[in-house]
Amino acid sequence: MNSSRSRKSQLASRRNVLFGGAAAASGLFIAGCTSNESDDDEGGTEQQAPAASEEAGAPVTIGFAGPQADHGWLNAINEQARARAEIYEEVTLEIAEGSNDTATQIGQVEALVNGGVDVLVILPADGVAMTDTALEIMRAGTPVINLDRIFDNPQAYRCWIGGDNYGMGLNAGHFIGEQLRDVENARVVELSGPDNLELTQQRTQGFDDALANYPNITKVARQAAEFTTESGQEVMANLLQAESEFEALWNHDDDQGAGALQAIAQAGRDEFLMVGGAGSRAAMDHIQADDSVLKATVLYPPTMAASAIDLARALGQARGLNGLAEFEIPSSLTLFSAVVSRDNVEQYLPTGFN
The missing domain is CATH 3.40.50.2300 (Response regulator)
Structure with a gap:
């Protein structure tokens, strides 16, 4: 978070972002991993760099509350978020320890928000059970990116991104x-x-x-x-x-x-x-x-977590998506479930999770 701004101006800026204030139509690269080179020790975490023409933009602190890594796909979600944030010099990622317990996760996201994050990314342990908490966070002025397990009220998130x-x-x-x-x-x-x-x-x-x-x-x-x-x-x-x-x-x-x-x-x-x-x-x-x-x-691509970081960064910087005419990020993104066969497996190997 930029320390030169007052808390009042930060809140006003967040409310503009939440409710559609004007934004510069600057770019955002929102693809997952597409390189054909992979690291066997870090399957599914290799990231493609953002477009070279994209400027870094203002500093953004993103809070990330992910799941307990008790499954290969869930572990990949956490790794994708970490790795994606690392490629942006202006992004600071604050990560809560993953949990499958709703009460624990509520405490974690409240701690992240109280710590002063600009945008919150949540893959909830239970989307329905976490809805009221996310709604309170949104109403208090911190935008929420809802990852995969959807909240029960569209007012509880600024953008949902997930699989199909x-x-x-x-x-x-x-x-x-x-x-x-x-x-x-x-x-x-x-x-x-x-x-x-x-x-x-x-x-x-x-x-x-x-x-x-x-x-x-x-x-x-x-x-x-x-x-x-x-x-x-x-x-x-x-x-x-x-x-x-x-x-x-x-x-x-x-x-x-x-x-x-x-x-x-x-x-x-x-x-x-x-x-x-x-x-x-x-x-x-x-x-x-x-x-x-x-x-x-x-x-069911875990790269959605990397894209959630991209969306959070764009939201915190009042950017739109590169390739879209709108000044704001979308309200929802459903990812395509590609079929990986021997014909195209080379392309998708870097996205495979351990």
Whole structure:
């Protein structure tokens, strides 16, 4: 935060940003990692530098409250935010220790705001439960970037950015459909995430809607795992026992997919193709090597955290997005769920998470 401004002028400036005050149409580079060079020790954190013509702009302090890193994708979210902030010399990133407990996270974000951050980025442990806190922060004059798990009230955030769970299922279904287009009476199975999660339901709905375009394909089985390697192995073993033959498998999550691949190898099955979900580095390595039934994965890109830092920086500097005519950042951004196959895996390897 620029110490030369008074607290009163800071609050006025924030309110202008929150509610659409005029801003200079300056640029923002909002892509994730696209370099074809990767660091195996830091999978998913390599960043592309901002456009060379972009000026640094005014100093901005960004508060980041992310999740507990108990899953590969969640860890990648935290790493993407850290790495992205480091490429901007004028950005200071204040990070709260990740937590899956709502009460703990509320205390963390309140501490960040009381410490004087200009913009707050939150991936909430529970979007609904955190809504009132985010709403209070917005009303007090600190803009909030809501990352992925959405708050229950659009007034609780200035901008939401996240993935497309329905699109994941839709694109997985279309990829499988095209691979099996000429197979008569093709059968597919689905290894989903936990059924109590809305995102699981959205992924399944998208998958089913895509398959409806292929009358030669029937989904013959669906079982739910828990987004862990252990559950993926156990549930996949059950699926293999129940279904003696099928042509394709869609697995919602690459962490549980690692266990599914173990079960598949142990059963000696290879008559089908597998499509994963989220975009882990291990999955991409298998796709590139073409050494298993895994032929593609559908992204739920953790680079959204890097883009959230870009959005927060733009918001704190009253900038718009490079390539858009508007003077302000959008109110929401839904990221595309790209299908990564052997044809394009080189491009996406740097975004793969460990």
